[in-house]
Amino acid sequence: MNKEKRYKILSLFFMKYPEPKTDLVFTSDFELLLSVMLSAQSTDLMVNKITKKLFQIANTPEKILLLGTKGLKHYIKGIGLYNIKSSNIIETAFLLLTKYNGNIPNNRIELESLPGVGRKTANIILNILFKKKTIAVDTHVFRVSNRTNFATGKNVKVVEKKLIKVVPNVFKLFVHSWFVWHGKHICTARKIKCHICLIFELCEFKNK
Incomplete structure (x- = not known):
């Protein structure tokens, strides 16, 4: 995936979810x-x-x-x-x-x-907690990154390294939350909901 397409994808996520939050409930x-x-x-x-x-x-x-x-x-x-x-x-x-x-x-x-x-x-x-521009790669982030061709890799460390490299600084704080949400609700492991996908036109998944 090229730089321009990645930027468009992240821009779409930003416009849709400007302040993404974790699903975990906590007060401290x-x-x-x-x-x-x-x-x-x-x-x-x-x-x-x-x-x-x-x-x-x-x-x-x-x-x-x-x-x-x-x-x-x-x-x-x-x-x-x-x-x-x-x-x-x-x-x-x-x-x-x-x-x-x-x-x-x-x-x-x-x-x-x-x-x-x-x-x-x-x-x-x-x-x-500390607003660091780290990108945690769990199963959802790993799947979305590979399936869309946004950042591919055989293991989470490779994908994390690539994401850190290709994601512009302005988006780094939010990428984990965006991809987790997308992996949970749209780009799921089995029943993929391509028909309501925000980034359908930009995604490079061959079987979409």
Whole structure:
């Protein structure tokens, strides 16, 4: 895909969704971090269902630690990988309190040093909380980027690298949210809704 077509696609998204937001429901930095950690191999809908009850009881590092691993598991057992997630969340809460005064680190190295926080999670936190021009590549972003021919690659790291290179700075803050929304609602894994696609004329998917 050429530079001009990419710019037109991003312009269309900007005009349609000038202020895109994550589907995750949160009211604090810590709540967002936990929500993103819980979202691995799960849907935002399920995470919101879990956190709606959890955050009423524990929504700070201190309260999470008071719950303990067993107590936390009780609230998140309906989500995938809840055993490892509960351990990671407890360890992360401890580190945030003892090392970062309860605050979420605003740089990649420190974020990725937290248990259960990988590159994708760090990118989302940096993007949403700290307005960094990072582009997290999840399954939706990966699918939309490859299918449309916007930025192709065999793995998420390659696609992320290409997106960072080809997306103009003015759009970098929003690309993740746009592509996630598009991948969830239009350019889905199976029943693709090409007939109502915002970028149908510009998309280079051969089977559209």
